Amino acid sequence: MFCQRCDKPLTDDEAERIVNAGATGAGGTITVCRIPCKPSPRQTSPVGLGR
Incomplete structure (x- = not known):
């Protein structure tokens, strides 16, 4: 997990499960740390051309 x-x-x-009941669909369950954590870095835009 x-x-x-x-x-x-x-x-x-250490885990806390959060149930997200979907408004129009099935929804889902996510697992997060009990103590608030810092999100891991994610690339959200393409890397530049290096110019």
Whole structure:
């Protein structure tokens, strides 16, 4: 089981499950750290051409 915010592996006592009931669909459940964590860096735009 991994935190879906920081990608850290978690044990059952470190994890908190959040149920997201979908308004028009099935919804889902996410697993995050009990203690607020810092999100892992993600690339959200393409890398420049190096000019």
